[in-house]
Amino acid sequence: MQLIDTHAHLFWDKFDADLDQVIERAKKNGINRIYNPNVDSSTIDKLLQITEKYPDIIFPTMGLHPSSVKEDFEKELELVENQLNNGKFYGVGEIGIDLYWDENKKFINQQIEAFTFQIRLAKKLKLPIIIHARKSFNEIFNVIDKENDDQLFGIFHCFSGNIGQAEKILEYGGFKLGIGGVVTYKTSKLPKVLKKIDLNHLVLETDSPFLTPEPFRGHRNESAYIKDIAIKIAEIKDISLYDVAEITTKNALEIFS
Numbered sequence: 001m002q003l004i005d006t007h008a009h010l011f012w013d014k015f016d017a018d019l020d021q022v023i024e025r026a027k028k029n030g031i032n033r034i035y036n037p038n039v040d041s042s043t044i045d046k047l048l049q050i051t052e053k054y055p056d057i058i059f060p061t062m063g064l065h066p067s068s069v070k071e072d073f074e075k076e077l078e079l080v081e082n083q084l085n086n087g088k089f090y091g092v093g094e095i096g097i098d099l100y101w102d103e104n105k106k107f108i109n110q111q112i113e114a115f116t117f118q119i120r121l122a123k124k125l126k127l128p129i130i131i132h133a134r135k136s137f138n139e140i141f142n143v144i145d146k147e148n149d150d151q152l153f154g155i156f157h158c159f160s161g162n163i164g165q166a167e168k169i170l171e172y173g174g175f176k177l178g179i180g181g182v183v184t185y186k187t188s189k190l191p192k193v194l195k196k197i198d199l200n201h202l203v204l205e206t207d208s209p210f211l212t213p214e215p216f217r218g219h220r221n222e223s224a225y226i227k228d229i230a231i232k233i234a235e236i237k238d239i240s241l242y243d244v245a246e247i248t249t250k251n252a253l254e255i256f257s
Helices: 019-028 044-053 073-086 108-125 137-147 163-171 190-194 223-237 241-255
Strands: 003-005 031-037 058-061 092-098 129-134 154-157 175-179 202-204
Touching: 003 202, 003 223, 003 241, 019 031, 019 223, 031 044, 031 223, 044 058, 058 092, 073 108, 092 108, 092 137, 092 154, 108 129, 108 137, 129 137, 163 175, 175 241, 190 223, 202 223, 202 241, 223 241
Parallel strands: 003 031, 031 058, 092 129, 129 154, 154 175, 175 202
Antiparallel strands: none
């Protein structure tokens, strides 16, 4: 059985002391690919270092996270574009719009500009985008409505929206829904949504070190816990774990081909 973690941040300092063990635990649980989206200029060097150290399992993507869009966002975008033009990356991300924090709301116009720029860059380079949408589905949809075409594809990272939002995303034609630890939470409404969504539209992710699934909630998240997310989806869909692994792995490879 093979699984893919389509979204983790193993370059975070929370993994500095035991990254070797984290990678080994992932492999023992059937995870053979871990995609690592960049955040901003402060994380590029570390991302490239761990990619070089673990080239068989870590696959990097490059982008500017919406929470890092500040006054200097144009300089940050120049770095992103330079990296994408001169390095080997498997997607453009993590990009999008975040209106959860009051500080981020001050930069909504800059976030929209940065998001649009990176979408167009991804289409030019024929790469998928990894979308961060936190308290911002309407704003995200407004941008994609203008930019969507047969060259745009990717993943709505950490999807936790309602069925209407899921259906709108899937109507665009090129996107999968990234499902992580939230689906295992007792208060989550996501299981009801996923019962109505075909498994062919889903990929698995951890967002490590964040959003740890049950039964490990309260501790650092890591890629090995993808299996627990897959188990929960198998329960929701009333199918085998092996079917979940096979189909979500196929879906991930389709996006990152």
